[in-house]
Amino acid sequence: MNIPVITIDGPSASGKGTVAQLVAAKLGFHYLDSGALYRIVALAAQQRNIAWSDALAVTACAKTLDIQFSNDRVFLNDIDVSDGIRTEAIGKGASQVAVHASLRAALLDLQRSFLKAPGLVGDGRDMGTVIFADAPLKIFLTASTETRAQRRYQQLLGKNQPANFEEILQDLTERDARDKGRASAPLAMAEDAILLETDNLTISAAVDAILQHFHHKIYE
Ligand code: DC
Secondary structure (H helix, E strand, O other): OOOOEEEEEOOOOOOHHHHHHHHHHHHOOEEEEHHHHHHHHHHHHHHOOOOOOOHHHHHHHHHOOOEEEEOOEEEEOOEEOOOHHHOHHHHHHHHHHOOOHHHHHHOHHHHHOOOOOOOEEEEEOOHHHHHOOOOOEEEEEEOOHHHHHHHHHHHHHHOOOOOOHHHHHHHHHHHHHHHHHOOOOOOOOOOOOEEEEOOOOOHHHHHHHHHHHHHHHHHO
């Protein structure tokens, strides 16, 4: 039996995490937050004094990790790292370790193991282009850099964390360039993906649009 997959790819702060989780919840599907895996690897490397640029050591480190998702929390070797992986610094590290083809290969089977009945929503950068390349529905969710920086800025303020708009804008621009420019599985819209620009779209409108596309795919 073919288990349905919806892939949702896009740049940082495009809202895809929130949208993907809501789509998964509405359909009762499993959810893969692939960015969390790269974040965990960045965190583990940092804890072991491994440079994010060291492909061999980062990949070897990743292979030793026990990563578990449970009730919206993520555990690294039985320690809850859900908050620890969400910092701006670890986000930057994730984007740096993610350039290594050997690491991406090491995380392939783990990502595909999330595909279980009744279905999966995969959120990331290469879900539709590499990991689930034959997914029946692929979405590319994006927004302008300014909109995304503004969202990230408001998010940090909401959490009472220090936030500087210009710095956030620059970080996002750098991260986009690295994610799009790397040789291995760069951030790109799959040829058969549907583009959703969220600058003027609410979260619930984006979720509804994806659910509609999914129903069309199933009943077409
Ligand atoms: O979605 P996120 O911000 O949690 O992702 C963090 C970094 O991980 C992102 O900058 C690039 C990398 N990443 C990736 O290369 N491939 C994925 N499928 C998901 C994330």
